[in-house]
Amino acid sequence: MSVFYDLGLKAIKTFDPEKAHGAAIKALKLGLGPKAETSFPELATEIAGLKLPNPVGLAAGFDKDAEVIDPMLAAGFGFVEAGSVTPLPQDGNPKPRLFRLDEDQGVINRMGFNNRGLEAFKQHLQARKGNPGIVGANLGANKLSTDKTADYVTGLNALWGLPDYFTINISSPNTPGLRDLQAADALEDLLDRVQEARMALTGDAPSLPIFLKVAPDLDFAQIARITELSRTYGMSGIIVSNTTIARPESLESLYKHEPGGLSGGPLMKSSTQILREFYMASEGRIPLIGVGGIASGADAYEKIKAGAQAVQLYSAMVFKGPQLAETICQDLVKLVKADGYDNISQAVGVAS
Numbered sequence: 001m002s003v004f005y006d007l008g009l010k011a012i013k014t015f016d017p018e019k020a021h022g023a024a025i026k027a028l029k030l031g032l033g034p035k036a037e038t039s040f041p042e043l044a045t046e047i048a049g050l051k052l053p054n055p056v057g058l059a060a061g062f063d064k065d066a067e068v069i070d071p072m073l074a075a076g077f078g079f080v081e082a083g084s085v086t087p088l089p090q091d092g093n094p095k096p097r098l099f100r101l102d103e104d105q106g107v108i109n110r111m112g113f114n115n116r117g118l119e120a121f122k123q124h125l126q127a128r129k130g131n132p133g134i135v136g137a138n139l140g141a142n143k144l145s146t147d148k149t150a151d152y153v154t155g156l157n158a159l160w161g162l163p164d165y166f167t168i169n170i171s172s173p174n175t176p177g178l179r180d181l182q183a184a185d186a187l188e189d190l191l192d193r194v195q196e197a198r199m200a201l202t203g204d205a206p207s208l209p210i211f212l213k214v215a216p217d218l219d220f221a222q223i224a225r226i227t228e229l230s231r232t233y234g235m236s237g238i239i240v241s242n243t244t245i246a247r248p249e250s251l252e253s254l255y256k257h258e259p260g261g262l263s264g265g266p267l268m269k270s271s272t273q274i275l276r277e278f279y280m281a282s283e284g285r286i287p288l289i290g291v292g293g294i295a296s297g298a299d300a301y302e303k304i305k306a307g308a309q310a311v312q313l314y315s316a317m318v319f320k321g322p323q324l325a326e327t328i329c330q331d332l333v334k335l336v337k338a339d340g341y342d343n344i345s346q347a348v349g350v351a352s
């Protein structure tokens, strides 16, 4: 890492977190992000038919408007998920709404899906069409929408053919009513309408993968039901997990009581446990992406051994910068070799 970059990271960490995020996006757009190795033979893998040069992805929320996909791929991420995007642009919640919990290496956010809407998102995807790299579009629902399920269908219709996969995000805690879509009846209706839209859009072509992104605040009965419905309605996989509304006793930061979703270090243990339960509930038959608290190669490897075929991260980048993707990949290569595997896919679920 260059001294310049190191100093930049230190300066950014002293800013208000939302201003720091804006500065990071600007720097990335100017081409000032890190350039890293992306492909490692030991880490090349596949999930739901998507061929990844490495399994370490950028989680949704960092690039809400699909503006810095290529710089983040160049920084070493094996895939990038942009969004959440809602049909109409919206401002999100009043500021401050993003808090860095330095003592806990965690983040609390109640952004509330601030984004420029599907039209801007679509233009950004069109502008980079043809560039290499696996890209996901994470779909959300507008706060004032009375039929939230319809918003996901609108997102699929507007963007079909542009990203490599979609994510239906029904687990952000900052849009009233959104997480209720995880309840059995609402979920069944949602998945039914998503499947109908997908079949109409696909025609005879191969279908694009569609993942469901869930909260970590679920019990085993809910996990079993979500797994069963996901399989019934042909979902390509489940992303486990979004931020938590729980506040572990261990939190030390002054900001720990701020409302919103908690992510980063304090989410690692619970989100990995929930991931393991999804792997058990599906008996390994539905592809899983593990997210929540990954800050090292060892954390990523733990999620993979618990059943994830790929992983994603966001919060640890707030503390360690985007070059973290490459560091994690280098560490993963060592861990895979130390366990005597040729490829990381052999480690999926071995510790479930």
Ligand SMILES: Cc1cc2nc3c(=O)[nH]c(=O)nc-3n(C[C@H](O)[C@H](O)[C@H](O)COP(=O)(O)O)c2cc1C
Residues within 6 Å of the ligand: 059, 060, 061, 062, 064, 083, 084, 098, 107, 109, 111, 113, 138, 169, 172, 213, 241, 242, 243, 263, 264, 265, 267, 291, 292, 293, 294, 312, 313, 314, 315, 316
């Ligand atoms: C500031 C912030 C904004 C986020 N926005 C979104 C979002 O728009 N859509 C989404 O699905 N997840 C969003 N997330 C959740 C992350 O994608 C991820 O699931 C969660 O933070 C756990 O991973 P981490 O501990 O590596 O951050 C956001 C997270 C943060 C910290």
